[in-house]
Amino acid sequence: MQSIIEVENLEKLYKKKPALRKISFQVQQGEIFGFLGPSGSGKTTTVKILTSQLIHTSGKVKVLGGDPSRSRHPGFLGRVGVLTDNSGMYERLSVHDNLALFCRLYGVPERRIEAVLETVNLIDDKHTLVGKLSKGMKQRITLARTILHEPDILFLDEPTSALDPVNGGRIREALREMNSRGTTIFLTTHNMQEAEELCDRVAFLNNGEISALDTPQALRLRHGDRTITVTTQQGKRVVDQNEAGADEVRDLIRSGNLLAIHSNEPTLGDIFVKLTGRGLE
Numbered sequence: 506m507q508s509i510i511e512v513e514n515l516e517k518l519y520k521k522k523p524a525l526r527k528i529s530f531q532v533q534q535g536e537i538f539g540f541l542g543p544s545g546s547g548k549t550t551t552v553k554i555l556t557s558q559l560i561h562t563s564g565k566v567k568v569l570g571g572d573p574s575r576s577r578h579p580g581f582l583g584r585v586g587v588l589t590d591n592s593g594m595y596e597r598l599s600v601h602d603n604l605a606l607f608c609r610l611y612g613v614p615e616r617r618i619e620a621v622l623e624t625v626n627l628i629d630d631k632h633t634l635v636g637k638l639s640k641g642m643k644q645r646i647t648l649a650r651t652i653l654h655e656p657d658i659l660f661l662d663e664p665t666s667a668l669d670p671v672n673g674g675r676i677r678e679a680l681r682e683m684n685s686r687g688t689t690i691f692l693t694t695h696n697m698q699e700a701e702e703l704c705d706r707v708a709f710l711n712n713g714e715i716s717a718l719d720t721p722q723a724l725r726l727r728h729g730d731r732t733i734t735v736t737t738q739q740g741k742r743v744v745d746q747n748e749a750g751a752d753e754v755r756d757l758i759r760s761g762n763l764l765a766i767h768s769n770e771p772t773l774g775d776i777f778v779k780l781t782g783r784g785l786e
């Protein structure tokens with residue numbers, strides 16, 4: 506697979522104070538890459554550097570083969586989508602008319618409007634004024650605008666923060682659909698459940714440093730304690746996942762005393778705390 510983002514020893518100082526401390530990572534084409542970290546860990550700073558909104562202090566950054574800070578290299582902006590908090594929508598225009606404006610701006614045919622509204626599940630609100638939309642719907646029309654020009658990479662900074670579970674779920678569904686059609690997604694979040702659900706790989710960012718980077722499954726395997734909890738009529742008991750534990754579980758099944766078995770796999774949030782000594786919130 507090909508790297509679509511390459512970051513090497515990236516450092517960012519704000520007035521001599523480090524926000525990113527020489528981090529390195531690569532994102533492969535077609536993946537959903539999660540950047541997880543608590544508030545102030547450097548997620549937004551990273552997204553801004555990768556999308557040419559901020560200049561880094563030192564290190565190498567390549568997005569789509571070029572340095573975003575220097576070049577706005579040919580085709581860069583046309584191949585990248587960035588979802589930010591600021592919707593920039595006209596409240597007195599309908600959903601359709603807002604998107605039609607952006608179609609003209611991007612040089613995209615208006616037939617794309619139907620397709621993006623399908624993706625974000627807003628087709629029934631095509632003629633609703635943006636000012637009348639709920640917060641979750643506004644977030645979805647902003648996503649629709651971001652993907653009008655079919656970007657190769659989509660950068661999302663906390664896309665579902667402040668959304669209720671239903672609207673958050675709709676955004677995640679839309680992201681999965683876009684990813685299945687080939688869009689690479691770089692997602693920052695402090696919502697570890699969102700990361701577990703969506704991401705092929707995750708990086709843990711803490712205080713401007715990457716403390717782990719792998720698939721959620723590999724992280725769980727590496728940091729799990731390989732035990733299971735069995736529930737019997739007498740209560741709960743933790744059993745090691747080894748031969749002695751297997752004998753114990755077999756005996757419980759034979760005796761008819763076993764009520765439930767649960768794996769004790771850690772969540773990404775548990776692993777984050779274990780590695781960094783702090784939570785994600």
Ligand SMILES: Nc1ncnc2c1ncn2[C@@H]1O[C@H](COP(=O)(O)OP(=O)(O)OP(=O)(O)O)[C@@H](O)[C@H]1O
Pocket residue numbers: 519523524542543544545546547548549550551
């Ligand atoms: N313009 C700025 N000037 C000075 N310091 C800044 C500036 N922007 C960010 N910082 C500092 O850099 C560090 C990283 O901030 P950043 O916004 O990248 O973190 P974040 O992980 O995105 O946090 P959040 O989840 O709260 O948005 C923080 O200590 C922040 O105070």
